[in-house]
Amino acid sequence: MKALEFESKLGANSDLTVPEHLAGQIPKEKAVRVIVLVPEGDEDQAWRRLAAEQFLAGYSDGDSIYDAV
Numbered sequence: 001m002k003a004l005e006f007e008s009k010l011g012a013n014s015d016l017t018v019p020e021h022l023a024g025q026i027p028k029e030k031a032v033r034v035i036v037l038v039p040e041g042d043e044d045q046a047w048r049r050l051a052a053e054q055f056l057a058g059y060s061d062g063d064s065i066y067d068a069v
Contacts, residue, residue: 001033 004025008016016036018026026032040048 002025004022006019006022008018010016
């Protein structure tokens, strides 16, 4: 499967525009997989940071023996 990456904005009619220079690479009348990545909100980032902090808080110097495995 080939990936094409570009930025776009959702239009007033809830449509996404594909840049012309890439549109020719997308087969017409065939199913394609579309993945949409949206920016994370501040709350999502805060939860991820807290989860990482809590995970690492359980790590002690004695656990470093497993780093060499």
